[in-house]
Amino acid sequence: MLNPVSRPAGNPLPATGPVVSPPTGEVEFSYNPQDQVVMAPTTTKVKGVQAGPSTERASLAGTRLEPKDGKYVYDPADKDYVAAATLATVAKTVEVMEKAYGSKIPWAFRSEKIRVYPDAGKDFNAYYSRNAGSLNFFHDTDPKTNQVVFSGKSGEVVSHEVGHAMLDGIRPDYLGTWGTDPGGFHESFGDIMGMLMALQDDTSVEIIATQTGGDLSKQNSLAHTGEELGAAINNSVGKNVTGGNYVRNAINNFTWQDPSTLPDRGGPDQLGSEVHSWSRLWTGAFYDVLKGMVDQNMADGMSPAQALKAAGQENLQMYGYLLKDAPRGEFTYQQMANTLLKVDSKYMGGKNQELLRQVYTDRKILNPSLYASETEAFVPSDPNAPAVRSLGVTLSGDDFGMFSGAKVETQVDGSFPLGKDADSQNRLKANMKRLIAQGRILYTEPHQKLTTKDYFDSEGLPYTGVVRWVDGQMTIERVPIVS
Numbered sequence: 001m002l003n004p005v006s007r008p009a010g011n012p013l014p015a016t017g018p019v020v021s022p023p024t025g026e027v028e029f030s031y032n033p034q035d036q037v038v039m040a041p042t043t044t045k046v047k048g049v050q051a052g053p054s055t056e057r058a059s060l061a062g063t064r065l066e067p068k069d070g071k072y073v074y075d076p077a078d079k080d081y082v083a084a085a086t087l088a089t090v091a092k093t094v095e096v097m098e099k100a101y102g103s104k105i106p107w108a109f110r111s112e113k114i115r116v117y118p119d120a121g122k123d124f125n126a127y128y129s130r131n132a133g134s135l136n137f138f139h140d141t142d143p144k145t146n147q148v149v150f151s152g153k154s155g156e157v158v159s160h161e162v163g164h165a166m167l168d169g170i171r172p173d174y175l176g177t178w179g180t181d182p183g184g185f186h187e188s189f190g191d192i193m194g195m196l197m198a199l200q201d202d203t204s205v206e207i208i209a210t211q212t213g214g215d216l217s218k219q220n221s222l223a224h225t226g227e228e229l230g231a232a233i234n235n236s237v238g239k240n241v242t243g244g245n246y247v248r249n250a251i252n253n254f255t256w257q258d259p260s261t262l263p264d265r266g267g268p269d270q271l272g273s274e275v276h277s278w279s280r281l282w283t284g285a286f287y288d289v290l291k292g293m294v295d296q297n298m299a300d301g302m303s304p305a306q307a308l309k310a311a312g313q314e315n316l317q318m319y320g321y322l323l324k325d326a327p328r329g330e331f332t333y334q335q336m337a338n339t340l341l342k343v344d345s346k347y348m349g350g351k352n353q354e355l356l357r358q359v360y361t362d363r364k365i366l367n368p369s370l371y372a373s374e375t376e377a378f379v380p381s382d383p384n385a386p387a388v389r390s391l392g393v394t395l396s397g398d399d400f401g402m403f404s405g406a407k408v409e410t411q412v413d414g415s416f417p418l419g420k421d422a423d424s425q426n427r428l429k430a431n432m433k434r435l436i437a438q439g440r441i442l443y444t445e446p447h448q449k450l451t452t453k454d455y456f457d458s459e460g461l462p463y464t465g466v467v468r469w470v471d472g473q474m475t476i477e478r479v480p481i482v483s
């Protein structure tokens with residue numbers, strides 16, 4: 001809109017209306033780093049905005065936005081609100097993590113900009129697709145409240161999906177593996193991004209400070225991820241499958257157990273080997289570390305809000321460093337925990353060694369006998385080795401059912417000793433056996449054409465692997481889609 005004050009008197013607007021050029025540069029957007037049931041929307045300034053709108057790293061797809069007064073700020077009831085808030089959250093999450101990482105975060109696909117679909121149709125879901133180079137959010141009606149729930153309205157849900165995209169950009173090999181730990185870490189990293197973004201925002205921090213008084217053992221909206229979506233999922237299933245009004249809760253007491261002994265999905269108080277369920281162990285440990293930092297900050301005299309904000313910043317920086325040195329290919333939670341210890345001592349003066357050891361030992365992720373011996377727990381870095389290499393097996397026998405005879409590959413660290421390949425191959429077979437038993441591998445016939453929707457099961461969960469026929473040979477490929 002033209003500013004009427006600046007319009008010379010006697011020079012009426014043309015009957016067709018003025019052509020408004022879209023705002024560029026630093027532009028204000030609707031934004032909610034939490035969830036609309038937790039706090040009212042706020043606004044944020046997004047840098048590097050171009051027409052579209054897009055930023056250097058993300059573009060709005062499937063819809064357009066009409067700027068209002070040089071901004072993309074709307075009432076939450078406005079149809080444009082969801083698109084503005086979703087794009088702003090994607091842009092801010094990338095911006096914040098790039099700062100902590102210290103450089104541009106590459107995408108795992110060719111485009112410079114990730115395509116953001118704020119409302120890709122009817123579903124209670126959200127997912128990242130490497131093939132499409134996109135983040136996809138949906139809407140559906142909560143059958144109990146009759147409210148239409150948009151997954152893109154929740155900053156936590158959006159930051160979770162951006163977390164997948166960023167992690168895939170830095171370590172694309174993780175989505176070439178089949179283990180519970182790389183899969184669980186991918187999910188946990190998304191939830192952690194949601195929490196770290198909530199701790200970047202003053203309004204959100206004030207709310208969490210009021211809810212907890214700085215004691216993070218109290219239930220609060222930081223620990224609860226995706227409140228509105230979680231409630232809608234429970235209402236549509238007809239029972240409390242998530243444990244409360246959230247998709248996941250970072251407050252838990254899970255400790256490491258052999259995933260092969262666990263049920264598939266588990267439940268609110270039961271860890272499962274499905275990646276979202278298994279992610280709660282890593283997320284619980286992250287949250288304990290955060291709590292330990294907040295406790296220390298409070299003991300040092302900070303207010304609850306100051307303590308939360310500082311701990312959020314410290315954890316953000318630690319995860320930025322973690323991305324630099326994170327293991328390659330198949331890894332275990334134990335290796336990732338050791339990498340956290342290593343980045344804390346390498347980049348952050350070793351300030352949190354004791355806290356990290358305590359938390360990851362209590363969670364039974366770290367074995368105390370491995371603390372001092374980095375060589376045991378670390379994949380050795382040989383500068384001449386390729387970053388990752390593929391390792392394959394042919395599945396054969398009754399364990400693999402209709403998939404017997406299929407070839408499958410995983411990714412391992414390039415400098416991983418060749419002598420350990422047999423161990424990796426055995427783990428790969430065990431992972432395939434588990435995934436096949438859990439129905440996570442999609443069988444296809446030769447020449448069968450698949451659409452995007454085929455990659456999701458009846459509950460909307462993307463399959464982990466899909467059968468491709470290569471020169472008549474059944475091959476199981478990893479599906480690079482994560483929800």
Ligand SMILES: [Zn+2]
Pocket residue numbers: 160164186187190482483
């Ligand atoms: Zn996810």
